[in-house]
Amino acid sequence: MEAYVVKETTPLKENEEYDKDYTAPTNLEQFNKSFSELLNLPRDFWLLLVSKIANFTAFNLLALSAMIFVIEVHSFTDLEAGIIMVILGLSATIYSMLFGFVPDYYGVRVSLTICNVLGCIGFGLLCIFSNRYWQIGIIILFIMLSVAVSVPGTKMAVKRYTNEKTRSIGYSVYYLAYYGSGAIAGLMIDLILSIGSENMATFRIIFGISTGMLFVAALITIFLRQLDVHTRGEEEIAVRPSSSSVWEHTKSILVLKSFWRFIILTLLIILSRCVYYHIELTLPVYMYREIEDGAHFGYMIVLHELIMIIGTPSLTILVYYFNNYSLLLLGAFISGLSPLILLFGSGYFYVSMFVIVASIGESIHAPRFIEYTLGVAPKGKEGIFLAVAASPLPLGLIISGISAGFLLGEYCPDDGERQCWMMWLIIACISLVTPVAMVVLRIFLEQPLFEPQPYVSWSKEAKSERENM
Known part of the structure; x- marks a missing residue:
């Protein structure tokens, strides 16, 4: 059903004429203007970015070296390492569901500081x-809980510190900070492991650096203000926890059709996200075994982040030509195809091409998923939706951890015959499920412009509306 919106128009005043020479700005002009409007955003937006660079770098230092840490330092097998990744992902998923309400209830300053x-x-x-x-x-207990609270809190903060004109480019700049920190972490990991070795002493240095960065991030977030730039400008607003219980707050979302459509779409996005986790989990071990022991996988991580830094803002112009669902579909398709490149070879060239193509897909998909999330979330309940939107991170880690441990042991073992190309073929097939399903189910999954009856049929709200008709 199409939605027809009647907008109020202001009548011309006496002796006022239409400007016949006026031409509407082009999409490119609107895109360029959104960059200049970023400079007018409150200082809190830029403080947030600085704190997130420190925060993301700290977590990326662990994420990018996790498989090497558990396999080389603690002597876990490939399968055991995969199971550990599953446990970490599962814990983050549970934390996201339990504490997704924290940004809604206590505001971005408190949640990010915590x-x-x-x-x-x-x-x-x-x-x-x-x-x-x-x-x-x-x-x-500590780090996965920290990640689970950080993700929805940060994304909500970007929304609070931007307006409608700057939100798209604001999220793109947020991802610049995210991927820039990944590049920094990749270089640091490669440098530290090259100077030292895969032992506990070296990783204590890595953990110490992460501790210092998170301490700096905590100090910065203390100075963030509680704002809503779109409605109140830079006037600080008080955080008033809802008078309803956490269960009532959550229940009001569970009865919405939009929430269940979003759940299904998120589950599909998880499969697409597996490509990026295999870059962090599977690719380092793969390079050690197929190229050479001590292969510079950190350079590939830096390449991935650099492509993201360039692609995320430059490809934001696509929002003026396609809606967010279409861009999610395009990004998922490109990313799903990328592992097929490694069927043709295993050297640095093929690995680089795989990383570049996957990064282009991610730079289209990642910022738009946040925008799509906030577009379907009711006002005041964004935290729950953002917590669900963050689930591709831990759930993708679960799927990638299981598949990485199994596929490395089965097709790319440390000793014995290898068929590593088969591992990447399976990864590609899993990831391509997302765009295929999004095309087939689009009529059911895409959020409609107008929905006369927003509640699921079994809810008392829907029954009440039917009785009043």
Whole structure:
């Protein structure tokens, strides 16, 4: 059903004439103007970005070296390492569901400060304890909880500190900070492991650096203000926790059709996200075994982040030509095809081409998924939707962890005959499920412009509306 919106128009005043020479700005002109309007955003937006560069770099130092840490330092097998990744992803998923309401209830300053303090404590404890089971427990208890609170809180903060004109480019700049920190972490990991070796002493240095960065991030987030630039400008607003209980807050979302459509779309996005996790989890081990021991996988991580830094803002212009659902579909299709490149070879050239193509797909998809999320989320309930939108991160880690451990052991073992190309073919087939399903199910999954009855049929709200008709 098409939606027809009647807009109020202001009548011409007496002696006022239409400007016959006026021409509407082109899409390119609107895109360029959105960059200049970024300079008018409040200081909190830029403080947020600085804090997130420190925050993301700290977490990326662990994420990019996680498989090497558990396999080389703690001598877990490929399959055991995959199971550990599954446990980490599962814990983050549970935390996201349990604490997704925190940004809604307590605001971005409190939620982001909490996540940075938790992460700082977690990495500090990793420097102290060396037992492998204690360290895995610390990562689950502190670091994964920190990540789970950080993601929805940060995305909500970007929305609060931007308006409609700057939101698209604002999220693109946010991803510049995210991928820039990944490039920094990739270079640091490669440099530290090249100078040192795969042992506990080297990783204590990595954990110490992460502790310091999260301490700096926590100090910065203390100075963030609670704003809503779109409605109140730079007037600071009070954070008033909802008078309803957490269950009532969540229940009001569970009865919405838009929420369940979004859940299904998010589950599909998870499969597409697996490509990016295999870059972090599977690619380093693959390069060590197929190219050479000590292969510079950090350079590939930097390449990935650089493509994202260039592609994310430059490809934002596509929002003026396609809606967010179409861009999610395009990005998922490009990313799903990228692992097929490694069927033709395993050298640095083929690995680089794989990373470049996957990065182009991600630079189209990632910022638009946040915009799509906030577009379907009811006002005041964005935290729950953002928590669900963050689930491709931990759930993708679960799927990637299981498949990485199994596929590396089965097709790309440390010793024995290898058929590593088969591993990447399977990864591509899994990822391509997303764009195929999005095309087939588009009529059911895409959020309509207008929905006369927004509640699911079994809810009391829907029954009440039917009785009043």
